[in-house]
Amino acid sequence: MFDVVISGGRVLDGTGAPPYRADVAIAGDRIAAVGRLDGAGAAAVIDAAGRLVAPGFVDCHAHGDAAVFDRGVQLAALRQGVTTFVLGQDGLSFAPGSAGTVAYASRYFAAVNGPLTALSEGPLTVAELLGGYDRSVALNTAYLLPHGTIRFDVMGASPDAASRDDLALMLARVERGLSEGAVGLSSGLEYLPGRYATAEELAELCRPLAGLPYVTHMRAYGARAGVGMADVVEIAQLSGAAAHVSHLHGPADVLLPLIDEAHGKDVDLTFDTYPYLRASTILAMVVLPPSVPGAEVDKALEMLASTELDAWWTGLASTWPRLTISHAPGLEWAEGLTMVEAAGRAGVDPAAFCRRLLVETRLQAGCVAARPDEGPAGEESVRAVLRHPSHTGGSDGIYVGGHPHPRGFGAFARFLGRHVRELGDWTWEQAVVHLASHPARRFGMRDRGLLRPGFAADVVVFDPLTVGDQATYDAPRTLASGVDDVLVSGQRVLAAGELTGATPGRALRPR
Structure with missing residues (x-):
């Protein structure tokens, strides 16, 4: 007698083997058997006839650090087959840190992660954060130590190079965070204060990782990805750490040789991508020059109120049509409009409206930005890059604001519907390797990512x-279709496309 039997489906077991007809039996939170189980007794039977059965997908890059407590976000993920979020991305999240550090992460990354209202406002340890996630939500969570948060906790917003004493304090936080269950270290080298870190600083903090990955939002992407990748290779070689590049994007003829060159230098390198040609981030990072101290709001607002940046604004004329406002607290009427459209409604030019938006939101505005490669050539690059064997799936999902990027609601369903069924970039079995088994291995989830007896169910x-994405840039919160039944740790969390109310999600530690 089993607790659950999923019967009559075709199994994609995560090994890369083609789908085969089999039943999947579950006892407790583990897979008990995979095979022809005719006549097996079970407390519950899920009829999978005509459907595919796969291990739950791992979203290698999700900004659900606060949003994962939202049932709507859980539903959006599960409707794409995502059962695990990897959090702590881009070097900025809520732990480990003092109350002041948690407040900084909440404010600076307000348009990305939002505030952590479901837990303590700080101080907060990694153990406490993971404890808050564990069995409180419907999907699993794994957490990367955020370098920028750790640096701010030790050095504040200082642009100075880390001293030996600073490094010792940061290293102690890394070692403690790893002992409490973190699955790696992340950096955000276009954000603050991560932008100030040298390769030597990052390499020093990577030394304790012991096979877990250094995950990085690089210093440069697109046509300039070589600059960012050189940094990644240097850090990996200095520290001996495995490396994983977040949301890799740009021309395939630039990116693919860089990946292969890194492998040729014996760097253990993987990366994730999302299948869209628009990005999303905090508006200040896109429109302000590096001279503006974005980590120090009052100083930044003083500069915005002066004439100091007048010449800078005139050089952004081509940028305004590419920006759609995603998050504008206090100016919600502008969400979903381009900067040009919002400025027109306000009766000012785009530069003036952008300044107003930054000032009135205290730099907490967010945007969706069309990349320079938007078009057929960019689409071909996306397809070529995701076919690389070192690729894993990541949505870079942001759930903050009235008009977020659709990737958080559709990326994984788009991988399946568009890139498998419609375009044939992957077979079904290859898709499961890229979206489940490969990322589970990368982040130390050794009992997940495969449908195999003894593995987590x-x-x-x-x-x-x-199966496919329904979210668009005009309607970004539309749920995906084709995924109706999902189990996490053996419990049914999605049935007939709706949440069951069960919250068996585990805060995953490396095994």
Whole structure:
């Protein structure tokens, strides 16, 4: 007698083997058997006839650090087959840190992570953060130590190079965070204060990782990705750490040789991508020059109120049509409008409206930005890059604001519907390797990512004929289709496309 049997489906076990007809039996939180189980007794049976059965997908880059407590966000993820979020991305999150550090992360990254209202406002340890996630939500969470948060906790917003004493304090926080269950270290080298770190500083903090990855939002992407990748290679070689590049994007003829060159230098390198040609981030990072101290709001607002940046604004004329406002607290009427459209409604030019938006939101505005490669060439690059064997899936999902990027609501369903069924970039079995087994290995989840007896029973059942994304830039919060049944740790969290109310999600530690 089993607790659950998923019967009559075609199994994609995560090994890369083609789908085969089998039943999946679950006892407790583990997979008990995979095979022809005719006549097996079970407390519950899920009829998977005509559907595919796969291990739950791992979103390698999700900004659900606060939003994962939102049932709507849980539903959006599960409707794509995502059963695990990897959090702590881009070097900025809520732990480990003092109350002041938690407040900084909440404010500076307000348009990305939002505030952590479900837990303590600080001080907060990694153990406390993971404890807050554990069995409180419907999907699993894993956490990367955020370098920028750690640096701010030790050095504040200082642009100075870290001293030996600073490094010792940061290293102690890294070692403690790893002992409490972090699955790696992340950096955000276009954000503050991560931008100020040298390769030597980052390499020093990577030394204790012991096979877990250094995950980085690089210093440069697109046509300039070589600059960012050189930094990644140097850090990996100095520290011996494995490396993982976040949301890699740009021309395939630039990116693919860089990946292969890193492998040729014996760097253990993987990366994640999302299947869209627009980005999303904090507005200040996109429109303000490096001379503006974005980590120090009052100083930045003084500069914005002066004439100091007048010449800078005139050089951004081509940028305004590419920006859509995603998050504008206090100016919610502008969310979903381009900067040009919002400025027109306000009766001012785009530069003036952008300044107003930054000032009135105290730099907490967010945007969706069309990349320079938007078009057929960019689409071909996305397809070529995701076919690389070192690729894993990551949505870079942001759930803050009235008009977020659709990737948080559709990326994984788009991988399946568009890039498998429609375009044939992957087979179904290859998709499961890229979206489940490969990322589970990368982040130390050794009992997940495969449908194999003894493994955790994170299972997704989906229709290969209907799975697909429905979220668009105009309607970004539209749920995906084709995934109706999902189990996490053996419990059914999605049934007939709706949340069951069960919250078996685990805060995952490396095994």
